[in-house]
Amino acid sequence: MTALLPADDRLIVALDVPNALEGLGLAKTLGASVSFYKIGLGMLTGGGLALANELKLEFGKKIFLDMKLFDIGATVENAVRGLAQYDLDFLTVHGDPYVVKAAKQGAAGKEMKILAVTILTSLDRADLDGALIKEGAIADLVTERAGRAFEAGADGVIASPQEAAVIRALPEAKGKLIVTPGVRPTGAALGDQKRVETPASALGAGADHLVVGRPIWKAEDPLAAAQAILAEIAGV
Numbered sequence: 418m419t420a421l422l423p424a425d426d427r428l429i430v431a432l433d434v435p436n437a438l439e440g441l442g443l444a445k446t447l448g449a450s451v452s453f454y455k456i457g458l459g460m461l462t463g464g465g466l467a468l469a470n471e472l473k474l475e476f477g478k479k480i481f482l483d484m485k486l487f488d489i490g491a492t493v494e495n496a497v498r499g500l501a502q503y504d505l506d507f508l509t510v511h512g513d514p515y516v517v518k519a520a521k522q523g524a525a526g527k528e529m530k531i532l533a534v535t536i537l538t539s540l541d542r543a544d545l546d547g548a549l550i551k552e553g554a555i556a557d558l559v560t561e562r563a564g565r566a567f568e569a570g571a572d573g574v575i576a577s578p579q580e581a582a583v584i585r586a587l588p589e590a591k592g593k594l595i596v597t598p599g600v601r602p603t604g605a606a607l608g609d610q611k612r613v614e615t616p617a618s619a620l621g622a623g624a625d626h627l628v629v630g631r632p633i634w635k636a637e638d639p640l641a642a643a644q645a646i647l648a649e650i651a652g653v
Contacts, residue, residue, distance in 0.1 A: 421449070421640075422644055422647040422651060423450075423647075424450055424451055424647075425651070426452055426479065426626070427620065427626055427650055428451065428453065428616075428626075428629065428647060428650060429453040429455050429481055429596070429626050429629070430447065430629060430630070430633055430634075431457065431483075431631075431634075432454050432455065432456050432457075432460065432630075433457060433630045433631070433634065434460070434634060435459075435460070435463055436463035436464055437460065437463055437464030437465065437467055437471075440454075440456070440465075441471065444472060446639050447640055450643050450647065451478075452478055452479060453481065454478055454479070454480055454481065455481040455482075455483050455628055456468060456469050456480065456481070456482055456483065457484075458484055458485065461484075465482075466503070469482060469503065470503060473503070473504070473505065480505045480507075481505075481506060481508075481509075481596075481628075482505050482508045482509070483509050484508060484509060485509050485510065485534050486508075486509070486516070487510065487511040487513070487516060488516075490515050490516070490518070490519035491519070493516050493520055493523065494519040494523040495523065496523065497510070497519070497523025497531070498523040498524070500523075500529075501523060501524045501529050504528070506528070506530065507529070507532050507573075507596070508520070508529055508532065509532045509534055509575055510531060510532075510533060512533035512566040512571070512574065514566065514568070514569035515569075516533075517531065517566050517569035517571045518569050521569075521570040530594065531571055532571065532572065532574060532575050533563070533566035533573070533574045533575065534574075535562040535574055535575060535576045535580070535584075536555060536562065536576075536577075538576075538577040538597075538598050538599035545558075556580050559577070559580040560580065560583045560584055563576060563580075563587065563589075563590070564590075567587070572593065573595060574594070574595060575597075576595060576597060577597065577599050577614075578599060578600060578618065578622055578624055578627075581597055581622035582622040582623050585622070585623030595624045595625050596624070596625065596626045596627075597614075597619045597624040597628065600614060600615070600619050600627040600628065600629050601615065601629075602615060602632055602645060616629070616646055616649045617649050620650065620653045627650070
């Protein structure tokens with residue numbers, strides 16, 4: 418029997434399943450092969466915070482809470498302060514500078530990293546036009562938003578792997594994290610993602626962490642799918 422590759426923190430598995438019970442089942446299936454999990458807004462009403470605590474405290478996993486918080490500064494600060502008590506690892510907020518600043522104030526004294534969302538990887542220029550976002554190439558807008566988020570104190574940004582290289586080249590990006598969703602192994606279905614790359618190309622472009630969901634949890638053999646991605650990561 419071939420030995421399994423060990424977990425690599427660069428791989429974050431998105432538990433985009435309906436509820437905590439299914440999420441826990443998937444985590445148990447993946448076992449020691451995965452050390453970092455993302456729990457998003459879709460599972461919030463399905464026991465997401467309870468699952469985050471269980472994976473963190475009982476299984477020793479790292480947790481990325483993907484809430485994409487956006488509100489007035491005081492509300493964001495209070496929400497982040499409440500979430501920070503769980504000693505989670507990453508938390509997302511929208512990349513507007515005032516939101517980032519408020520989130521950092523709420524996380525003060527905790528190790529939890531605040532990651533700013535630039536432009537969702539499911540969006541293209543037509544989507545931005547429909548939302549009345551200013552004109553310009555997506556890569557340029559993402560880079561500008563990333564720079565402003567870093568200046569506001571963000572510990573990192575969420576960005577498409579297609580923009581990772583230009584963000585990594587920013588002077589403000591020194592020592593900051595780039596976390597990339599929209600990662601699909603070669604041959605995988607795109608789903609609702611529009612700006613995607615393979616794990617190897619995303620890491621080569623400067624990403625620190627890759628978020629992978631459906632290619633793992635929808636696979637007939639999730640453990641084998643995770644192992645294939647770990648093999649690709651190991652080869653970078």
